[in-house]
Amino acid sequence: MAHDALKREVCRVNKEIVKAGLVTLTWGxxxxxxRDAGVLAIKPSGVDYDQLAPDDIVVLSLASGEILxxxxxxxxxxxxxxxxxxxxxxxxxxxxxxxxxxxxxxxAGMKLPCLxxxxxxxxxxxxxxxxxxxxxxxxxxYEHNTGVAIVEAFEELGIDPAQVPAVLQNGHAPFAWGAxxxxxxxxxxxxxxxxxxxxxxxxxxxxxxxxxxxxxKHFLRKHGPGAYYGQKN
Amino acid sequence: MAHDALKREVCRVNKEIVKAGLVTLTWGxxxxxxRDAGVLAIKPSGVDYDQLAPDDIVVLSLASGEILxxxxxxxxxxxxxxxxxxxxxxxxxxxxxxxxxxxxxxxAGMKLPCLxxxxxxxxxxxxxxxxxxxxxxxxxxYEHNTGVAIVEAFEELGIDPAQVPAVLQNGHAPFAWGAxxxxxxxxxxxxxxxxxxxxxxxxxxxxxxxxxxxxxKHFLRKHGPGAYYGQKN
Amino acid sequence: MAHDALKREVCRVNKEIVKAGLVTLTWGxxxxxxRDAGVLAIKPSGVDYDQLAPDDIVVLSLASGEILxxxxxxxxxxxxxxxxxxxxxxxxxxxxxxxxxxxxxxxAGMKLPCLxxxxxxxxxxxxxxxxxxxxxxxxxxYEHNTGVAIVEAFEELGIDPAQVPAVLQNGHAPFAWGAxxxxxxxxxxxxxxxxxxxxxxxxxxxxxxxxxxxxxKHFLRKHGPGAYYGQKN
Amino acid sequence: MAHDALKREVCRVNKEIVKAGLVTLTWGxxxxxxRDAGVLAIKPSGVDYDQLAPDDIVVLSLASGEILxxxxxxxxxxxxxxxxxxxxxxxxxxxxxxxxxxxxxxxAGMKLPCLxxxxxxxxxxxxxxxxxxxxxxxxxxYEHNTGVAIVEAFEELGIDPAQVPAVLQNGHAPFAWGAxxxxxxxxxxxxxxxxxxxxxxxxxxxxxxxxxxxxxKHFLRKHGPGAYYGQKN
Numbered sequence: 001m002a003h004d005a006l007k008r009e010v011c012r013v014n015k016e017i018v019k020a021g022l023v024t025l026t027w028g029x030x031x032x033x034x035r036d037a038g039v040l041a042i043k044p045s046g047v048d049y050d051q052l053a054p055d056d057i058v059v060l061s062l063a064s065g066e067i068l069x070x071x072x073x074x075x076x077x078x079x080x081x082x083x084x085x086x087x088x089x090x091x092x093x094x095x096x097x098x099x100x101x102x103x104x105x106x107x108a109g110m111k112l113p114c115l116x117x118x119x120x121x122x123x124x125x126x127x128x129x130x131x132x133x134x135x136x137x138x139x140x141x142y143e144h145n146t147g148v149a150i151v152e153a154f155e156e157l158g159i160d161p162a163q164v165p166a167v168l169q170n171g172h173a174p175f176a177w178g179a180x181x182x183x184x185x186x187x188x189x190x191x192x193x194x195x196x197x198x199x200x201x202x203x204x205x206x207x208x209x210x211x212x213x214x215x216x217k218h219f220l221r222k223h224g225p226g227a228y229y230g231q232k233n
Numbered sequence: 234m235a236h237d238a239l240k241r242e243v244c245r246v247n248k249e250i251v252k253a254g255l256v257t258l259t260w261g262x263x264x265x266x267x268r269d270a271g272v273l274a275i276k277p278s279g280v281d282y283d284q285l286a287p288d289d290i291v292v293l294s295l296a297s298g299e300i301l302x303x304x305x306x307x308x309x310x311x312x313x314x315x316x317x318x319x320x321x322x323x324x325x326x327x328x329x330x331x332x333x334x335x336x337x338x339x340x341a342g343m344k345l346p347c348l349x350x351x352x353x354x355x356x357x358x359x360x361x362x363x364x365x366x367x368x369x370x371x372x373x374x375y376e377h378n379t380g381v382a383i384v385e386a387f388e389e390l391g392i393d394p395a396q397v398p399a400v401l402q403n404g405h406a407p408f409a410w411g412a413x414x415x416x417x418x419x420x421x422x423x424x425x426x427x428x429x430x431x432x433x434x435x436x437x438x439x440x441x442x443x444x445x446x447x448x449x450k451h452f453l454r455k456h457g458p459g460a461y462y463g464q465k466n
Numbered sequence: 467m468a469h470d471a472l473k474r475e476v477c478r479v480n481k482e483i484v485k486a487g488l489v490t491l492t493w494g495x496x497x498x499x500x501r502d503a504g505v506l507a508i509k510p511s512g513v514d515y516d517q518l519a520p521d522d523i524v525v526l527s528l529a530s531g532e533i534l535x536x537x538x539x540x541x542x543x544x545x546x547x548x549x550x551x552x553x554x555x556x557x558x559x560x561x562x563x564x565x566x567x568x569x570x571x572x573x574a575g576m577k578l579p580c581l582x583x584x585x586x587x588x589x590x591x592x593x594x595x596x597x598x599x600x601x602x603x604x605x606x607x608y609e610h611n612t613g614v615a616i617v618e619a620f621e622e623l624g625i626d627p628a629q630v631p632a633v634l635q636n637g638h639a640p641f642a643w644g645a646x647x648x649x650x651x652x653x654x655x656x657x658x659x660x661x662x663x664x665x666x667x668x669x670x671x672x673x674x675x676x677x678x679x680x681x682x683k684h685f686l687r688k689h690g691p692g693a694y695y696g697q698k699n
Numbered sequence: 700m701a702h703d704a705l706k707r708e709v710c711r712v713n714k715e716i717v718k719a720g721l722v723t724l725t726w727g728x729x730x731x732x733x734r735d736a737g738v739l740a741i742k743p744s745g746v747d748y749d750q751l752a753p754d755d756i757v758v759l760s761l762a763s764g765e766i767l768x769x770x771x772x773x774x775x776x777x778x779x780x781x782x783x784x785x786x787x788x789x790x791x792x793x794x795x796x797x798x799x800x801x802x803x804x805x806x807a808g809m810k811l812p813c814l815x816x817x818x819x820x821x822x823x824x825x826x827x828x829x830x831x832x833x834x835x836x837x838x839x840x841y842e843h844n845t846g847v848a849i850v851e852a853f854e855e856l857g858i859d860p861a862q863v864p865a866v867l868q869n870g871h872a873p874f875a876w877g878a879x880x881x882x883x884x885x886x887x888x889x890x891x892x893x894x895x896x897x898x899x900x901x902x903x904x905x906x907x908x909x910x911x912x913x914x915x916k917h918f919l920r921k922h923g924p925g926a927y928y929g930q931k932n
Contacts, residue, residue: 024426025419027351046463076454076462098351100426104433107349108441116573117638118493118564135446142450171443172350186491193490193566199433200570200665208574210637213601217608221542229542230512257892258885260817279929309920309928331817333892337899340815341907368912375916404909405816432899582806583871584726584797652724659723659799666803666898674807676870679834683841687775695775696745 003041003069006034007057010041013181017097018049020189027098027173029075032181033085035092038062040085044072062086076143083147084177090162093181095188101195102174105129109170112194114210115201120218121229122190124163128153132170150175163223166191236274236302239267240290243274246414250330251282253422260331260406262308265414266318268325271295273318277305295319309376316380317410323395326414328421334428335407338362342403345427347443348434353451354462355423357396361386365403383408396456399424469507469535472500473523476507479647483563484515486655493564493639495541498647499551501558504528506551510538528552542609549613550643556628559647561654567661568640571595575636578660580676581667586684588656590629594619598636616641629689632657702740702768705733706756709740712880716796717748719888726797726872728774731880732784734791737761739784743771761785775842782846783876789861792880794887800894801873804828808869811893813909814900819917820928821889823862827852831869849874862922865890 010032017028026049031042041059043052058070058078065082067074075081081094097103105112112127114120130153137145150167154160165187166176176188201208222229246263250256259282264275274292276285291303291311298315300307308314314327330336338345345360347353363386370378383400387393398420399409409421434441455462479496483489492515497508507525509518524536524544531548533540541547547560563569571578577595580586596619603611616633620626631653632642642654667674688695712729716722725748730741740758742751757769757777764781766773774780780793796802804811810828813819829852836844849866853859864886865875875887900907921928 025422027354044464073464100430101433103349103351104430104437107430107434107443108437110437115637116569118569121493132444132447138446138450142454171348171447189491197566197570197573199436200567201573203436203665203669204570204574204576210573211598213604214598214637217604221608231510231539258888260820277930306930331892333896334899336815336817337896337903340896340900340909341903343903365910365913371912371916375920404814404913432902436902581870582802584802587726655724663799663803663806666800667806669898669902670803670807670809676806677831679837680831680870683837687841697743697772 003034003037003039003059004054006032006037006039006041007054007059009181010043010057011052011054013093013095013185014043014052015049016185017095017188020185022097022099022188022192023049024098028096029077029081030093030095030181030185031078031081031085033062033092035062035089039068040082042074042078042081044070045075047072079141079144080147080150080175083144084150084175087147087151088161088177090179091165091177091184092179093184094175094177095181095184096173096175097188097192098173099188099192101199102168102192104199105195106168106170106173110168112168112191112198114215115194115198115208116210117214117218118190118197119194120210120215121222122187123166123194124219124223125159125215127164127166127168127191128157128159129168129170132172146172163219236267236270236272236292237287239265239270239272239274240287240292242414243276243290244285244287246326246328246418247276247285248282249418250328250421253418255330255332255421255425256282257331261329262310262314263326263328263414263418264311264314264318266295266325268295268322272301273315275307275311275314277303278308280305310379312374312377313380313383313408316377317383317408320380320384321394321410323412324398324410324417325412326417327408327410328414328417329406329408330421330425331406332421332425334432335401335425337432338428339401339403339406343401345401345424345431347448348427348431348441349443350447350451351423351430352427353443353448354455355420356399356427357452357456358392358448360397360399360401360424361390361392362401362403365405379405396452469500469503469505469525470520472498472503472505472507473520473525475647476509476523477518477520479559479561479651480509480518481515482651483561483654486651488563488565488654488658489515490564494562495543495547496559496561496647496651497544497547497551499528499558501528501555505534506548508540508544508547510536511541513538543612545607545610546613546616546641549610550616550641553613553617554627554643556645557631557643557650558645559650560641560643561647561650562639562641563654563658564639565654565658567665568634568658570665571661572634572636572639576634578634578657578664580681581660581664581674582676583680583684584656584663585660586676586681587688588653589632589660590685590689591625591681593630593632593634593657594623594625595634595636598638612638629685702733702736702738702758703753705731705736705738705740706753706758708880709742709756710751710753712792712794712884713742713751714748715884716794716887719884721796721798721887721891722748723797727795728776728780729792729794729880729884730777730780730784732761732791734761734788738767739781741773741777741780743769744774746771776845778840778842779846779849779874782843783849783874786846786850787860787876789878790864790876790883791878792883793874793876794880794883795872795874796887796891797872798887798891800898801867801891803898804894805867805869805872809867811867811890811897813914814893814897814907815909816913816917817889817896818893819909819914820921821886822865822893823918823922824858824914826863826865826867826890826893827856827858828867828869831871845871862918
């Protein structure tokens with residue numbers, strides 16, 4: 001019943017989001033999924049990253065949310081992670097941060113369109129901004145309903161979460177995901193950098209946009225059957 | 234008569250405000266209060282943080298301001314710390330910085346409204362901007378009257394300083410406080426980050442605001458009887 | 467057939483672009499040219515900078531692009547480097563980054579005019595912004611045609627690439643070059659800093675410009691027969 | 700004839716301007732004056748800060764500019780340092796940088812007014828922006844005439860250089876000075892931070908200004924006969 005490799009990797013990625021400059025204090029958490037074992041492993045709530053060790057990571061049933069391993073309380077954002085992991089079956093890693101620029105987009109209630117190839121290399125189009133929850137949704141099950149609102153938005157907009165692996169939640173902060181916890185971290189880093197560059201780009205030219213054929217080229221040279229970037233393609 | 238633990242903690246928090254990137258040169262100071270002993274301990278004036286040691290910390294009577302321990306002059310801002318500590322009985326730590334973004338708010342004479350959950354997690358609403366002192370107030374007792382103006386503002390606005398543990402002083406710089414010196418440091422860090430994000434948020438959307446029910450949810454899941462964030466709740 | 471010194475220098479400069487803060491993740495690459503040997507050496511595609519060693523550097527024929535040494539795939543941007551190295555005979559080093567501010571200029575589709583002596587010390591006038599490629603150019607040979615568009619722009623604008631050793635590509639990111647890989651790195655650093663300062667300068671004064679006689683003075687005191695800056699002049 | 704203590708201090712301060720984040724590449728230099736010995740010591744031109752050693756520092760006659768010690772060429776900005784040292788007799792240290800925010804003010808051709816107490820603690824009012832040199836001044840003796848223009852501006856504006864120890868040169872970059880090289884460094888750091896905060900302050904409130912009585916209070920509690928900040932007052 002031990003999930004040592006998963007806990008080590010989730011612990012490592014939680015520490016990496018701090019090293020990447022995406023986290024102030026304890027505002028952030030990463031989780032990882034082992035679909036064969038049917039579990040999600042996540043950071044405990046409010047623990048300092050410096051002191052975080054693999055054995056502090058909490059392991060839950062992916063289906064029910066029941067705690068299977070760990071003596072600490074899981075992150076208060078766990079219901080969001082669980083719901084996203086259940087509904088986005090290609091995402092085995094989820095990273096939540098309050099990174100400065102992406103969170104500013106959330107606070108402004110704005111989506112992040114693709115303004116250049118840096119964005120296109122990782123996100124196949126606009127990263128959406130999901131609506132703030134209603135009073136009822138907040139009262140009933142705030143963190144769970146955050147996941148529900150995200151999944152609904154991707155369905156309504158017809159966006160494949162494997163092709164646009166991040167979201168900006170209105171008034172709150174971003175979530176990113178990926179095929180592994182490490183890929184989710186990478187997408188959280190890219191989201192922050194693209195948000196930072198969008199702020200500067202719009203200062204220079206509020207009408208900037210990337211032609212669609214360049215967006216397609218950059219995403220598809222890194223992803224899918226025609227990819228030729230990196231050593232594995 | 235020794236207050237070793239308090240002096241060590243106040244020394245440590247003074248060094249931490251530098252590590253947190255909130256301080257240029259020697260512009261900042263932290264104090265701590267031991268209410269049972271009736272003392273306030275504070276950084277000496279104009280001493281380099283690198284060389285600061287626990288024995289350099291100056292200990293004063295909380296009631297009278299009389300120096301009880303220490304051979305160095307206390308921070309020139311000591312009368313402000315003393316007055317706030319006397320009037321805000323739940324605040325046993327006070328941190329003053331000239332951190333870049335929060336100080337820019339002070340220079341602009343602007344309060345910091347709650348624009349997102351990062352703010353709501355720590356401050357239960359707008360962080361007020363307190364008026365600049367008059368010529369008479371400056372001449373008579375500048376640093377003491379700075380404290381007086383802050384306390385008056387919280388009373389006039391009906392704000393509980395334990396729920397909004399920071400203030401922006403017009404033309405000057407921020408003060409933050411908390412139940413311990415470490416909590417005051419944390420609030421100073423949050424204030425700076427929220428001010429940074431507000432600058433970016435308003436660049437994107439000058440009318441941004443967080444719905445009241447989300448503000449309530451985030452503050453109350455971390456504070457008070459219904460809190461469920463962290464390991465202690 | 468070994469090119470050890472070139473590979474060591476190209477490896478070193480690739481690591482230096484990270485240390486200089488110009489690179490997020492693996493977005494960047496440096497190449498170096500040995501014109502006597504007729505070769506170009508370049509970073510492999512998608513390899514972490516931490517783990518990069520001189521033997522990972524790929525050596526290609528400068529004339530044909532054929533791989534002469536190395537077991538890894540060269541950077542996907544290799545055809546751009548090759549074309550620039552072929553057409554800019556004074557440039558024996560090329561650095562490509564997605565550095566934040568220069569890339570924001572690219573995304574905005576804006577050239578970088580000379581606003582001060584920092585710029586004038588390194589670039590003899592405006593750094594041009596080269597048009598985005600057409601659908602046909604992207605489909606046929608994207609990376610090669612990127613080089614073609616850059617070279618065409620310098621010819622059309624009558625700019626000597628040895629005097630303005632950098633370019634901003636619309637929608638993408640900057641390239642910089644120089645007499646050596648180290649000089650190309652230096653120019654990439656200067657380009658980023660000048661772009662950062664231009665953003666701030668225009669926030670203060672949208673009509674700022676440097677008088678032509680100051681631009682001439684600063685460039686020519688560092689470059690050409692009348693130079694007197696540094697120890698070698 | 701050796702000036703070891705001066706050379707060590709000038710070397711140290713040159714390295715400190717890099718540590719303080721005020722320098723990119725080799726854009727910056729510090730000098731120090733020993734008025735009893737009648738000498739000015741300055742960084743050599745274009746030497747890396749990492750490799751700079753006290754024996755590399757060049758010592759010149761303060762009166763004539765003749766090189767007295769050192770085998771390297773002095774900084775190309777030496778004539779500016781010399782002229783300022785000659786005309787500002789209370790300034791025994793001068794620091795020149797291209798620090799990002801202060802240089803952006805120079806590029807914008809804008810002076811830096813006092814917007815808060817951080818500024819008032821170090822500069823007794825507006826830091827002026829000195830006009831760009833004419834074609835004749837540039838051709839004849841660019842670096843010397845830079846100093847002449849600065850001194851003329853202070854005379855015309857009636858500013859005491861000991862009370863406003865810095866200047867912004869139009870199109871170029873800032874100079875700061877002080878009673879010692881270390882004080883000049885401190886003023887260069889403060890200038891950069893005040894310029895950074897002014898950019899943010901004006902983004903929030905373009906009409907921000909500090910009341911005169913607060914400016915007086917803050918400058919005079921740190922400087923002159925009534926000072927009470929720090930351990931020496």
